Amino acid sequence: MPGVGAIGARCRHRPRRSPRKSPKAEPGPAGAAMDAAIWIYQFRLIVLGDSTVGKSCLLHRFTEGRFPGPLHSDPTVGVDFFSRLVEIEPGKRVKLQLWDTAGQERFRSITRSYYRNSVGGLLVFDITNRRSFEHVKDWLEEAKMHVQPFQIVFLLVGHKCDLVSQREVTREEAEKLSSDCGMKYIETSAKDATNVEESFTILTRDIYELVKKGEITIQDGWEGVKSGFVPNVVHSSEEAVKPRRQCIC
């Protein structure tokens, strides 16, 4: 099944001229300043999955370094927002805008509208909840329908891996599903902070590589990828934007 995760399915080839040479070192005072405003790209990522699989906890752990715990487990209303910077290469930072969607069916019409402007997504299921795993394909289908005409890079996340004894989904079958759909698979635990950092970094790196290769391009009116303001490395953002005009799809 050629899942939505299949990368570059509708790729926008562009002349292979810019990718490598673009962002060099960050010289000058800017490199030193750990300034929140300095990042080379901004990616919008969406977090999907059934209700109660732990999407919000995953995001709280990733952005605030804490696990909210059972006292703060009100279901998400509509959509919530988080953001964080990730350093993908020394001196190169990507700002992640994270959209935490409600898993509840009644908010589906709201969450649907967020697919389109996302460049990547974490598709989360709960390894102790078989149904949530079975719904992964439905989520992919739904995303595929609403992401048009853009593409979205997915990472399959088996959450709550601290609860080994209650496991209802084996790693093998999850890996099988993910590779069938052209995704990577990772098991995480927001409670123990296992692989939380890794999951976001992997997804961000994969997207970054696609952007560098030109398989994902910045486009007007699409919020998925934006170039940031980098002093002294302005070429990078300019070059990233420019090729779009020459792009013939």
Next chain:
Amino acid sequence: MSVMSEKDSSENLKEEASHEDENEQKPEELGSTESSEQGEQEHEPVPMTRKRPEPKPPSQPAATEKAPAETLKVSDSLAASQTGWGYWGSWGKSLLSTASATVATVGQGISNVIEKAETSLGIPSPSEISSETRDATEGSENPGDSSTDAVDDGTSFPIAGALGVLSTISTAVQSTGKSVISGGLDALEFIGKKTMDVIAEGDPGFKKTKGLMNRTSTLSQVLREAKEKEEQQTATEVTMATEKKAHYGLLFDEFQGLSHLEALEMLSRESESKVKLVLNALSGEELDTLKEEMEQLREAFSLAEFSEEEEEEKRGDEEFTKEVTELFSELHVSTKPDKLIMVRTSAREWIAQFNIDLSKEEEESEENRAESRDGDHDAKKSVEDIHAFAIRSLAELTAYSIEMFHKTAALFLHGQKKEVTATDRAKSLSQMTIVLCKELSTFSKEFTTCLTTAGVKEKADVLNPLITGVFLEASNSASYIQDAFQLLLPVLQISLIEARTELLQQ
């Protein structure tokens, strides 16, 4: 003025049934837009899928460039223009003016406006400032004469108005202590008023800004652009850490205010087009009754003016929490305004702590005045610290208010049905908006009082922009909240329509 804005929006609603312009949509968008609009409920409609156009209002540079020329004129007529907050829109008095002021400020870049305000306040040249301040500080050592001198300066030379007033405050506070602070507040308000006037005078009738607002179409876009500008500035200049801390736009975004505003706008537009569809499908008596009901709902959305005296009265600390919690429970939704209350409480505590520290210090400095004067005040909060905290608190409070509105809207649309009418919900929300704006106003006063007290020894050109900045951002915050509140109207119109349909089906 509020009447005008109401009419505006009601006309919009009627007219927009036929036109689609709003923002310059690109051809490829139009396709998806139109098809989904007809598809009603199933494919989620227009606004959700619509691309956000890059906010690049063409008129903006012109407006900014024009500013300096106009300030000259303003400064001449400084004494004459005593219109003040009321005229400018103050805290929720006029939706129209606040909405356009939002754009005026944000569009021009906050620092520009402050600069502009400074110029027109009649701040003299740097050399004059330094001599004035020297006078003032020297004077403070022998309180008796100097305070009267300073007062004279302030009144007899209106051109040096602001500075005169400020040095009066400094001297007065130093010599007589706390009793003068209330007098000082008037002066601060005066400065605030002037700032607002300057903005208003720069664009009489807010024609330009209103036009700008229409073209760029949404508040979040305007704000996003402002934020991006700030980002660009910060990134290129790599300014000092203190300055970065006090960028309202960046902070507002950091607290996810922009995202929630954008999300709220999406819900609002989605609802708006659904309302249009319903209205188009109805006719005759049915249509008339619905229109009548919607009119009542709209009335609940016109914010009542709140009187100055009421604003003056000191509100207890728990009152805000109590009021907001009660109003929120009247909405019958499953979320709580916890974040909002939390950030508000911690800001309150910060101010209280500041005042405690201050009174302690006063006691100490009574004893060894001479030492503390040139001694290190590192433990004490600098004016930059206070300013940064004030801006941060305002941004945070505003962001959470908007988050609250967004969540409320989502629950109105997709929550469980409750036994509360749309109009009642509108009334509670309207009351909530007023409470929030009042709170912002109170905060701005308290923060600027902190600034004045802490900045006794600062020069006017250091202190004034900070004070103006706090007033300005507080006023902006109030505008954002009011604008966000207005976005809930179409959402509640949907609630109203749904309730009616249910009733008819029974």
